[in-house]
Amino acid sequence: MLLESVVIERYRNFTEPQTMTVEPAVTCLIGKNESGKTTILKALHRLNPANIPDDFDVTKDYPRRFLAQDRRKENLDEVIPVNAIFRLDEDDAQAIEDVLGVTPPESTRVEAWRTYGGDFGIGIGCAFREALEAACNEAGVDHDDDLAEVGQYTSIREASAAATTLAKSLKESGKTARGKAVGKIANELKKYTALVTGEFDDDLRDVLDARLPKFFYFSTYETLEGEYDLTELADRAANRKLLREDSTILALLELASGVGPQDFLDEDYDSRKAELQAASHDLSRQVFRYWKQNDALTVRFDTDMPIVEKDAQGHEIRHRILKIELEDERHGVHTNFSTRSAGFQWFFSFLAAFSAYQGAEKRVVVLLDEPGTSLHGEAQKDFLRYIFGELGTTQQVLYTTHSQHMIDPTRYETMRAVHDRATRENPELGVAITPVSLSADPHTILPVEAALGYSVAQHLFLGSGPHLAVEGSSDFIFLTRMSEHLTAKQRTGLDVNLSIIPVGGIGNMPAFVALMGRRLQVRALVDGERTTSVADKVYQAAKARDIDDNRIVVLGKLDGLPTTADIEDLFTTKDYLWLYSRAVHSLQEEDLPDTPEPILRRIGIARQRAGMNPKFDHVGPAHHLTRNSAEFFAQADPETLDRFEKVFRLVNVS
Known part of the structure; x- marks a missing residue:
């Protein structure tokens, strides 16, 4: 099953129900500290935990402001703080068909929830x-x-x-x-009675319980330490009093030899240590596929039996101590694991903890709480590649971050913004979860803006080009999405080597061409109401840098477009209004003045006639294209596609 959405309510700073859709592969939660990101992961982990969980606690977790009054009105142990919806995959559908004798319809969804009292519920339904x-x-x-x-x-x-x-x-x-x-x-x-009514027998419940994904949670609390008292660890395991921080070392021991800490206390501990050593080499190889900071490190294990105390008769009491060490081949030294960089400790610990689920047939949803905060920026990017390139290809991943290096701006549709709306004046407002919008709360989406800026800088100073300068983010989004669609249709899209650079306003275009054209392959796409004056300056700057005029594309010079055409004029009027009406407010073609002016100017006049501000956020329709691309292209005019393809042919010129 794939997690499709989750509802969090009446849990910590979630005072009202908040529904969050989840991506099939990787979902990134961004927001300020204390915004509620960790709360989402904690709630999901408690729903169906794979590793050592915390329990819901009404006194600690219920929204404090409403605790006393709500407790008088209802039994809070029956409140459901987390409810999740899952979509079936082919194997799930087959398992259900084996029980019911019919194939579950496409709309079939599984729902799972847990109450404050710890009761777990599961259901299934279809249209x-x-x-x-x-x-x-x-x-x-x-x-x-x-x-x-x-x-x-x-x-x-x-x-x-x-x-x-x-x-x-x-x-x-x-x-x-x-x-x-x-x-x-x-x-x-x-x-189909069970699927339609939700009333089913134990046979179907057993199938649903067995196939429901478990949630694996990992944070800095689960990072490995340099030494472990295996005697005490074995005692905690035997008495079922394990701590959260025990989970990683237990996973490592299980990976090594399929045994627990008590197995290292017998006479065969040397062979156990050898098995652990072999496992560490495998983990090290995995780590160094993505850890580029120092590839000369090797993890090693040793054991000791020191005297920890004496009993009443004076007999020595010894404990088996497991030591985790790192060999640095660059310097020829051995150091304790805990003395190495916090970043390497975290990276190795995560792979060790997750090893128990790596390659498992059953789905596991991985919950990473602020992963890699102790990593260098470049190492965070390495780990981000691991998340999207490896981990997310086999298991669903949800991770929280406020680091620009843990964000890929080209995948911003996979991000969710989490922000606490409570203020001193209105403290009852709780957390809101929304899709990321570059026009939203700037404090919440600051990492996205920073990541985009970093990406631009990397293209400018490290990339070999060619680089296409455009006015802003809406140009970037429209060109990228339209290129993806045309390329998928075996038509001409943007050259894969071409980097789109939003320069932050058309007025910056001449300076960009003049300065960056000295050592980069620069091209420019000029549009907007200042086309004439800006285009002249861009041509002058290009001439000073020996850049051919055909590298400068002015939309206003294309046949059939206004002389001051914007990127939005590449869409037919019908197609752009399709995006605008869904992203901003409903507007019909007959509401627009019948003039040859650019579409944005005509919309501004229509808004003014309706008593609205003629200006609006141009990025909204671009975001809507990203979120609803399939629906848009299903109705798109061929003329829209032809216009964008013509532009791509012009900017791709060698």
Whole structure:
């Protein structure tokens, strides 16, 4: 199963229900400290934990401001702070079909929840309409009148009764074949009862419980230490009093030899140590695929049996101590693991802790709380590559961050902004979870802006080019999304070697060409109401840097576009209004003045006529294209695609 969405409510600073959609691979939660990012991960972990969990505690976790008054009105142990929705994969569908005898419809979803009192619940459901269509198909009903007659009902009981009545009527009128087919509907529909009503037996519950993903949570608390008292660890394990920080060393011991700490206390501990050593080499190789800061490190293990105390009779009491050491081949020294950089400790510890689930057949949702905060910026980027390039390809990952280096701005649609809306004036407001919008709260999305700025800097000073200068972020998004679509259709998109650089306003374009054109391959896309004056300056700057005029593309010079055309004018009026109406407010083509002016100018006039500010955030429609690209391209005009393709051919010129 794949986690599709989660609802958090009445938990810590979540005072109202907040629904967060989850990406199939990687979801990034960004926000300020104390905004509620960790709260989301903690709630999910407690839903169905893979490693050592915390429990919900009404006194500690229920929103403090409402605790006393709500406790008087209801039993808070029955409140559900976390509720998750899961989508079935092919194996899940097959397992359910083996129990019910029918394939679950596409709309089938599994729901799981946990209460403050610790009670766990699970359910399943699908749209009745899909179940009815499937039952009719299985029964062999294909006559439109029959389908329409039965299809007007909304419950199994009503539809079955209607089908029985209709079957009798058809047979009496001599339409025996149709009547026989309709008569089968009730029996076929009965097979979907569990999916439609949510009432199911233990056999199906066992399947759902077994296939529901578990949640693996990791934070700095689970980082390995330099030494472990295996005697005490074995005692905690035996008495089921394990600590959160015990989980990583237990996973490492399990990876090494499939044993626990107590197995190192017998006479065979030397062979156990050898197995642990072998496991450490495997982990080290994994680490150094992504750890580029120092690849001359090797993790080694040793044991000792020091005297820890004496009993009443004076007998020595010894404990088995496991020591984790690092060999630095560059300097030829051995040091304790705990003395090395916090970044390396965290990286190695995470791989060790997750080793128990690496390659597991059952899905595990990985929850990373502020991963890599102790890593250097470049090392954070290495770990980000690991998340998207390896970890996220096999398991779903949710991670929190406020670091610009742990954000890939090209994947901003996978980010969720988490911000606490409470103020001194209105303290009852809680956390809100929204998609990332570059026009949203600047404090929340600061890491995204910083990551985008860092990406621009990398392109400017490290990239070899060519570089295409555009005005702003909406240009970047429109060009990127349209190029992706055209390329997928085997048409001309942007040259894969071309880097798009938003220069922060059309007025910055001449300076960018003049300064960066000295050592970079620069091209420019000029648009907007200042096209004439800016284009002249850009051409002058290009000439001073021996940049050919054909590297400067002015949208206003394209056939069929206004002389001061914006990037938005590459869309037909119908297509741009499709985006604008869904992202800003509804506007029809007949509401616009019938003039040859750019679309943004015409929308501004229409807004002014309606008593609105003529200006609006141009990035909103661009974001909507990203979030709803499939729906947009399904209705897009061929002329829109042709215009963008023409621009791509011009800017791709060698």
